[in-house]
Amino acid sequence: QSVLTQPPSVSAAPGQRVTISCTGSSSNIGARYDVHWYQQLPGTAPKLLIYGNSNRPSGVPDRFSGSKSGSSASLAITGLQAEDEADYYCQSYDRSLSGSVFGGGTKLTVL
Amino acid sequence: QVQLQESGPGLVKPSQTLSLTCTVSGGSISSGTYYWSWIRQPAGRGLEWIGRIYASGSTNYNPSLKSRVTISVDTSKNRFSLTLSSVTAADTALYYCARVKMFGVIEYYFDSWGQGTLVAVSS
Numbered sequence: 001q002s003v004l005t006q007p008p009s010v011s012a013a014p015g016q017r018v019t020i021s022c023t024g025s026s027s028n029i030g031a032r033y034d035v036h037w038y039q040q041l042p043g044t045a046p047k048l049l050i051y052g053n054s055n056r057p058s059g060v061p062d063r064f065s066g067s068k069s070g071s072s073a074s075l076a077i078t079g080l081q082a083e084d085e086a087d088y089y090c091q092s093y094d095r096s097l098s099g100s101v102f103g104g105g106t107k108l109t110v111l
Numbered sequence: 112q113v114q115l116q117e118s119g120p121g122l123v124k125p126s127q128t129l130s131l132t133c134t135v136s137g138g139s140i141s142s143g144t145y146y147w148s149w150i151r152q153p154a155g156r157g158l159e160w161i162g163r164i165y166a167s168g169s170t171n172y173n174p175s176l177k178s179r180v181t182i183s184v185d186t187s188k189n190r191f192s193l194t195l196s197s198v199t200a201a202d203t204a205l206y207y208c209a210r211v212k213m214f215g216v217i218e219y220y221f222d223s224w225g226q227g228t229l230v231a232v233s234s
Contacts, residue, residue: 002157036220038158045207045224046158052214057222089158093218099173100148100160100219 003028004090004103011109012080020075020106022090028101030071033093037066037075040087040105049088050075077108085110113138115208115225123202123232129195133208133225140189141166146211148221149182149193151204159204163211163219164191198232205229 005023012018022035029035034053038046048057050066053073063084065076073092077084090103119131133147140147148163162172164182172180176195184191195202206228209221 033218034214036214038221045227046221047224048220048222051212051220051222091158091220097174099162099171102158102160104157 002104003094003101004092006090006103006106009107009109011111013111014080014082016080017076017078018080018108020088022073022103024071024092027096028092028094029068029073031095035068035073036091038089038091040089046089080110082110084108113210113223115210115223117206117208117225117228119228121229121231123198123230124234125199125232126197129198129202129230131193131206131228132190134190140184140191141186144213146219147191148209148211150207150209153204161193200232203230203232
């Protein structure tokens with residue numbers, strides 16, 4: 001059972017918009033710690049997608065955006081492309097554990 | 112561009128100790144702005160943070176693994192290592208090493224990852 005909760009799967013057609021939620025608690029996201037997102041393409045290592053709730057590293061398309069409110073965060077992907085099909089993970093800091101925690105991951109299927 | 116490469120045995124017997132090394136290239140492990148971390152992923156499952164180390168040797172561990180984990184650093188060889196003792200089948204996973212970018216006083220994220228190495232625990 002992951003500390004951060006994500007839906008196991010989401011799907012949408014090419015060109016559409018999809019959002020992935022990440023729900024935490026008062027010891028992590030709700031404690032105002034930032035959320036970071038990773039994309040894991042099939043058979044590859046995770047790659048940093050969003051850091052500090054809404055910042056994109058160099059090279060990440062602006063189709064990807066992040067937001068945070070209260071104890072939850074969201075990753076939005078617009079103009080879906082087949083290459084976006086991957087697993088997405090959220091991550092934050094947890095003060096009870098004094099360390100990093102991840103969501104269970106969400107598998108995005110592009111129909 | 113920093114690169115990380117994991118290495119170590121792919122098979123460990125139950126009750127024995129798992130040992131992995133992560134070699135860093137394209138940057139110094141002693142760079143003051145980064146920590147270095149281990150993360151694992153059981154097959155078909157999510158990511159689990161194991162722990163992190165600073166070049167000085169300062170460490171932080173996941174409480175669920177703390178009693179069995181040691182992370183060490185060798186700055187002369189630009190690498191850091193993971194040992195996990197008393198392994199069971201539940202420790203079978205893909206093990207990643209990653210660079211840790213600090214984000215504030217205590218928060219951080221993982222900005223570069225190795226390709227991962229599969230470790231199976233089996234007799």
